[in-house]
Amino acid sequence: MTLDDVRTLAAAIRTEVAKAIVGQEETVDHLLVALFAQGHVLLEGPPGTAKTFLAQSFATALGLDFGRIQFTPDLLPGDILGSNLFNFQTSEFSLTRGPIFCDLLLADEINRTPPKTQAALLEAMQERSVTLDGETHALPAQFMVVATQNPIENQGVYPLPEAQLDRFLFKLLIPYPSAEEEAAIVTRFGDRQGPPRAADFGVNAVAGAGQLAQASAAIGGVTVAGEIIDYIVRLIRSTRQSADLTTGASPRAAVLMANAARARAALEGRDYVIPDDVKALATSVLRHRLVLSPAAEIEGREMEMLVADMVDAVEAPR
Numbered sequence: 001m002t003l004d005d006v007r008t009l010a011a012a013i014r015t016e017v018a019k020a021i022v023g024q025e026e027t028v029d030h031l032l033v034a035l036f037a038q039g040h041v042l043l044e045g046p047p048g049t050a051k052t053f054l055a056q057s058f059a060t061a062l063g064l065d066f067g068r069i070q071f072t073p074d075l076l077p078g079d080i081l082g083s084n085l086f087n088f089q090t091s092e093f094s095l096t097r098g099p100i101f102c103d104l105l106l107a108d109e110i111n112r113t114p115p116k117t118q119a120a121l122l123e124a125m126q127e128r129s130v131t132l133d134g135e136t137h138a139l140p141a142q143f144m145v146v147a148t149q150n151p152i153e154n155q156g157v158y159p160l161p162e163a164q165l166d167r168f169l170f171k172l173l174i175p176y177p178s179a180e181e182e183a184a185i186v187t188r189f190g191d192r193q194g195p196p197r198a199a200d201f202g203v204n205a206v207a208g209a210g211q212l213a214q215a216s217a218a219i220g221g222v223t224v225a226g227e228i229i230d231y232i233v234r235l236i237r238s239t240r241q242s243a244d245l246t247t248g249a250s251p252r253a254a255v256l257m258a259n260a261a262r263a264r265a266a267l268e269g270r271d272y273v274i275p276d277d278v279k280a281l282a283t284s285v286l287r288h289r290l291v292l293s294p295a296a297e298i299e300g301r302e303m304e305m306l307v308a309d310m311v312d313a314v315e316a317p318r
Contacts, residue, residue, distance in 0.1 A: 005218070012206040017057050033264050036216050039259065041170045041172060043172050044173055045173060047150055070108050077116070103143060108148050142212050171287050218266070222263075232278055239289075244301055261281060
């Protein structure tokens with residue numbers, strides 16, 4: 001598959017998702033970058049902003065095996081991973097696979113379950129495998145987690161551990177729609193009975209696991225010059241030197257940023273990364289990895305503005 005084929009495939013996916021989702025073009029573009037960079041995405045937004053429906057529509061357009069877990073306070077790791085159950089007829093244990101065994105997993109309201117259960121995703125997100133009773137089971141090569149969380153409620157929710165947040169390539173903020181978009185939403189969905197489903201709006205599968213694997217392989221050939229790598233490293237290291245932060249970004253963030261920049265460059269029609277690719281993705285890559293210092297919180301500093309200031313302060317290659 002060539003990079004032109006990748007762009008054509010991405011355009012087809014956008015078209016299908018737009019049949020069901022009003023607006024959110026930038027979010028869909030980031031989802032495509034994460035998909036081709038083989039990363040995971042955390043969607044954060046108020047209730048009713050179509051986070052779950054977006055993930056369902058995206059999976060339908062991709063033609064992937066879709067799984068969903070509704071995270072609740074009483075959810076256990078076994079409810080996610082599965083377990084080995086004893087078969088009395090055969091006198092043997094057999095694996096009952098959990099919902100994590102899929103191509104694209106929607107972790108809905110992920111912050112409603114305790115950290116012990118959230119940790120069940122760590123191995124799957126990093127290594128694309130699951131270990132049960134000492135035996136490792138591989139997940140699909142294109143395995144992707146799209147998680148959602150509600151930033152409004154403070155009761156009955158559990159902050160995601162830093163180790164888990166660091167495994168998400170992007171954290172994307174889903175805002176309320178504009179007045180025009182909201183009118184279009186009411187027009188499209190206002191007379192419907194029952195919950196909306198992507199297939200009801202004519203969303204068709206325009207890809208498949210094989211095509212997506214070929215697209216990811218093609219994007220792996222996008223050139224990241226030495227000066228771009230140096231720029232990414234200097235940007236990441238600057239987060240560890242900021243007096244406004246108590247926790248900076250990890251080396252994993254630098255690796256994921258380079259992979260995402262490759263994917264963005266390909267979707268922009270280039271076989272090489274430029275500084276603007278890094279700048280365009282910096283906020284989404286860093287906002288969930290950084291922790292404000294108490295002084296910065298008292299001063300009312302916002303993470304997005306802080307990241308923008310650091311991007312401006314780090315000199316980009318010409």
